[in-house]
Amino acid sequence: xxxxxHPPLRTLMGxxxxxxxxxxxxxxxxxxxxxxxxxxxxxxxxxxxxLQFALRTNNELTxxxxxxxxxxxxxxxxxxxxxxxxxxxxxxxxFGGRMKENxxxxxxxxxxxxxxxxxxxxxDKVRALMEQHDDIKLLAFVHAETxxxxxxxxxxxxxxxxxxxxxxxxxxxxSLGGIELEVDLxxxxxxxxxxxxxLSAPPGISPVSFSERALEKVRxxxxxxxxxxxxxxxxxxxxxxxxxxxxHHTAPVNALYxxxxxLVMLQEEGIKQAWxxxxxxxxxxxxxxxxxxxxxxxxxxxxxxxLNSVAVPTGVDEARVRSLLLERYGLEIxxxxxxxxxxxxxxxxxxxxxxxxxxxxxxxxxxNTLLELGADIHAGVAAQAASAAYAE
Amino acid sequence: xxxxxHPPLRTLMGxxxxxxxxxxxxxxxxxxxxxxxxxxxxxxxxxxxxLQFALRTNNELTxxxxxxxxxxxxxxxxxxxxxxxxxxxxxxxxFGGRMKENxxxxxxxxxxxxxxxxxxxxxDKVRALMEQHDDIKLLAFVHAETxxxxxxxxxxxxxxxxxxxxxxxxxxxxSLGGIELEVDLxxxxxxxxxxxxxLSAPPGISPVSFSERALEKVRxxxxxxxxxxxxxxxxxxxxxxxxxxxxHHTAPVNALYxxxxxLVMLQEEGIKQAWxxxxxxxxxxxxxxxxxxxxxxxxxxxxxxxLNSVAVPTGVDEARVRSLLLERYGLEIxxxxxxxxxxxxxxxxxxxxxxxxxxxxxxxxxxNTLLELGADIHAGVAAQAASAAYAE
Numbered sequence: 010x011x012x013x014x015h016p017p018l019r020t021l022m023g024x025x026x027x028x029x030x031x032x033x034x035x036x037x038x039x040x041x042x043x044x045x046x047x048x049x050x051x052x053x054x055x056x057x058x059x060l061q062f063a064l065r066t067n068n069e070l071t072x073x074x075x076x077x078x079x080x081x082x083x084x085x086x087x088x089x090x091x092x093x094x095x096x097x098x099x100x101x102x103x104f105g106g107r108m109k110e111n112x113x114x115x116x117x118x119x120x121x122x123x124x125x126x127x128x129x130x131x132x133d134k135v136r137a138l139m140e141q142h143d144d145i146k147l148l149a150f151v152h153a154e155t156x157x158x159x160x161x162x163x164x165x166x167x168x169x170x171x172x173x174x175x176x177x178x179x180x181x182x183x184s185l186g187g188i189e190l191e192v193d194l195x196x197x198x199x200x201x202x203x204x205x206x207x208l209s210a211p212p213g214i215s216p217v218s219f220s221e222r223a224l225e226k227v228r229x230x231x232x233x234x235x236x237x238x239x240x241x242x243x244x245x246x247x248x249x250x251x252x253x254x255x256x257h258h259t260a261p262v263n264a265l266y267x268x269x270x271x272l273v274m275l276q277e278e279g280i281k282q283a284w285x286x287x288x289x290x291x292x293x294x295x296x297x298x299x300x301x302x303x304x305x306x307x308x309x310x311x312x313x314x315x316l317n318s319v320a321v322p323t324g325v326d327e328a329r330v331r332s333l334l335l336e337r338y339g340l341e342i343x344x345x346x347x348x349x350x351x352x353x354x355x356x357x358x359x360x361x362x363x364x365x366x367x368x369x370x371x372x373x374x375x376x377n378t379l380l381e382l383g384a385d386i387h388a389g390v391a392a393q394a395a396s397a398a399y400a401e
Numbered sequence: 402x403x404x405x406x407h408p409p410l411r412t413l414m415g416x417x418x419x420x421x422x423x424x425x426x427x428x429x430x431x432x433x434x435x436x437x438x439x440x441x442x443x444x445x446x447x448x449x450x451x452l453q454f455a456l457r458t459n460n461e462l463t464x465x466x467x468x469x470x471x472x473x474x475x476x477x478x479x480x481x482x483x484x485x486x487x488x489x490x491x492x493x494x495x496f497g498g499r500m501k502e503n504x505x506x507x508x509x510x511x512x513x514x515x516x517x518x519x520x521x522x523x524x525d526k527v528r529a530l531m532e533q534h535d536d537i538k539l540l541a542f543v544h545a546e547t548x549x550x551x552x553x554x555x556x557x558x559x560x561x562x563x564x565x566x567x568x569x570x571x572x573x574x575x576s577l578g579g580i581e582l583e584v585d586l587x588x589x590x591x592x593x594x595x596x597x598x599x600l601s602a603p604p605g606i607s608p609v610s611f612s613e614r615a616l617e618k619v620r621x622x623x624x625x626x627x628x629x630x631x632x633x634x635x636x637x638x639x640x641x642x643x644x645x646x647x648x649h650h651t652a653p654v655n656a657l658y659x660x661x662x663x664l665v666m667l668q669e670e671g672i673k674q675a676w677x678x679x680x681x682x683x684x685x686x687x688x689x690x691x692x693x694x695x696x697x698x699x700x701x702x703x704x705x706x707x708l709n710s711v712a713v714p715t716g717v718d719e720a721r722v723r724s725l726l727l728e729r730y731g732l733e734i735x736x737x738x739x740x741x742x743x744x745x746x747x748x749x750x751x752x753x754x755x756x757x758x759x760x761x762x763x764x765x766x767x768x769n770t771l772l773e774l775g776a777d778i779h780a781g782v783a784a785q786a787a788s789a790a791y792a793e
Contacts, residue, residue, distance in 0.1 A: 014444045016434045029433040038430035041421040042408045052406045076468035079650040080630045213653025235627045238472045258471040261605025
């Protein structure tokens with residue numbers, strides 16, 4: 010017989026999920042009601058408003074896809090890419106590669122702009138490719154690369170796309186709620202995010218928003234969308250405000266309670282205040298880690314405050330460090346992915362995991378673990394350095 | 402400012418979601434841990450075993466798709482249908498129509514077997530079509546039609562498919578946990594279900610299982626699966642037991658806590674005991690409703706115990722009845738769908754909503770509401786009839 014599962018208590022400072030607030034956990038446990046119940050429909054309308062607030066958009070099609078961020082990505086590509094469409098895909102980490110997969114699976118032609126992992130997307134390379142081809146339909150890029158900790162200049166990339174008559178698809182999985190993100194001001198056409206990063210709701214839902222231009226492209230499609238579940242024309246009948254809702258699929262009721270609560274918390278804090286909080290705690294974490302003698306692998310101007318890529322010191326068994334942190338301190342930090350596997354740790358300061366408590370816990374646990382494994386770091390100075398950064 | 406959402410207390414007796422047990426709700430509220438945490442991976446292995454138990458299969462690929470039942474449906478079709486494949490799709494309600502959409506969106510040719518809504522799939526019609534074509538690849542049908550309350554003979558349909566060398570895709574969204582379902586014994590090749598019906602976990606997850614023959618068809622595909630999120634070859638790397646797990650997408654951690662707990666409860670009860678419980682309470686509900694003078698619209702031999710389609714008495718405003726039930730009694734029952742809209746109610750007795758309390762609450766509320774609206778029913782006898790049925 011299998012028994013009830015009781016998870017160990019963790020402190021989540023990896024690349025997501027981040028710690029979920031007790032308020033959000035309590036919301037998830039409220040009694041399930043019907044997905045067509047008037048009370049539920051009222052809550053859906055509120056989620057839409059709250060997502061518009063968080064994404065800083067008035068887009069009518071702003072909704073949570075009932076599946077994780079990778080399905081949100083797929084919702085954007087499957088609706089916007091038609092067979093034969095040329096799509097510029099910027100790759101500077103793992104998730105650009107997944108975008109390429111999406112384009113190709115839906116019959117598009119992916120023109121790749123590759124930048125070194127750990128650097129930002131090059132505007133010049135994108136511009137050069139747009140100059141070469143006069144029939145580019147879409148530009149797709151990752152705003153905050155979760156695999157490397159890099160921020161690309163979404164505003165400039167969207168302006169470039171606009172100049173060349175392209176639509177944009179922006180991966181904001183790790184950026185939403187953590188750094189500046191302006192859907193309407195920057196003219197983003199399609200954007201998807203996740204709930205388990207800086208929103209600190211449990212994983213499983215993907216906020217998505219389409220501009221009027223993007224919707225026009227969907228309406229003008231000649232071929233049918235090769236997905237029933239993600240077809241925006243159908244989903245709009247369910248999530249579209251105002252008119253009678255057409256049944257599409259059964260919404261994940263309790264997961265949406267959780268997302269609603271996390272967005273209410275974000276609204277209480279204020280979106281700009283949330284961005285500032287991420288920057289504030291990042292400075293302290295950085296001060297502590299650098300005092301210890303660790304190095305950030307991403308250049309300061311393009312570094313994400315909510316995802317800190319730190320080089321593994323020479324001679325240290327990085328997997329052993331992570332497993333000791335988990336076993337002894339209940340602390341989860343992330344490993345490197347792809348070409349960065351074994352070379353970096355990814356330390357998340359996202360949403361409810363972005364507090365002074367998290368910064369200090371991480372510095373203490375990491376310092377002690379590294380010392381125990383004989384790493385060549387400066388002992389006894391990191392906590393003081395972080396604390397001093399807060400006092401500045 | 403938008404405030405926290407507090408759902409009204411409901412009694413869910415529609416076509417799903419059903420009432421979720423406090424045990425499952427409490428599980429959903431346990432602290433989120435990482436989707437690659439060893440403790441989480443252990444829980445995933447348990448979910449796989451529990452699903453194998455519930456589906457009565459040893460299929461290695463048995464897993465919860467991280468999205469609602471309609472994505473589970475899509476996971477089956479997108480992996481198993483290749484362009485040009487002929488697929489027999491049986492339609493005797495709403496969900497057969499959705500299967501047709503799936504087949505066509507993935508480039509297959511849907512050969513329809515249509516039966517009247519409220520009747521079972523005709524074996525003779527399926528056999529006739531298989532005789533006409535010698536290149537049918539798949540037979541797809543709904544085991545328990547949620548839109549009508551009809552059970553089709555899944556065992557016989559699967560035998561037929563086997564005789565003609567076809568694979569089967571079976572929709573078990575409403576059947577799993579409520580009526581006899583034998584994946585291995587009946588030779589089902591691909592099956593999908595939902596969590597919000599007879600498993601009584603919150604909506605949002607879809608259990609799926611593929612036989613070895615189905616997996617072989619996936620491996621032999623010539624074309625790439627037109628979905629990254631649902632590609633079983635990729636998902637297997639994450640959910641496949643034993644070997645090192647490859648990161649695919651972030652699992653919906655807390656939703657899986659809920660599913661795990663609901664499956665633990667099913668295991669405690671026993672699967673056959675759960676099937677019997679649904680039949681037991683259905684008999685009492687039927688006795689009560691029939692004593693009131695209401696009529697079931699589905700013939701007894703193919704009637705689902707967990708989803709009771711009842712004709713709306715002549716002259717009664719069915720929507721008004723549902724809205725009074727919801728407002729005054731907090732009781733949700735379902736409307737008719739498609740051609741049955743306005744003609745039937747669908748009364749669910751699913752999972753945690755399948756208890757004596759639910760039967761008696763429903764009979765009381767429905768009787769009083771119908772009397773208030775002046776419907777021509779027998780007053781004052783229904784509760785006694787249901788009670789007597791329990792005493793038999």
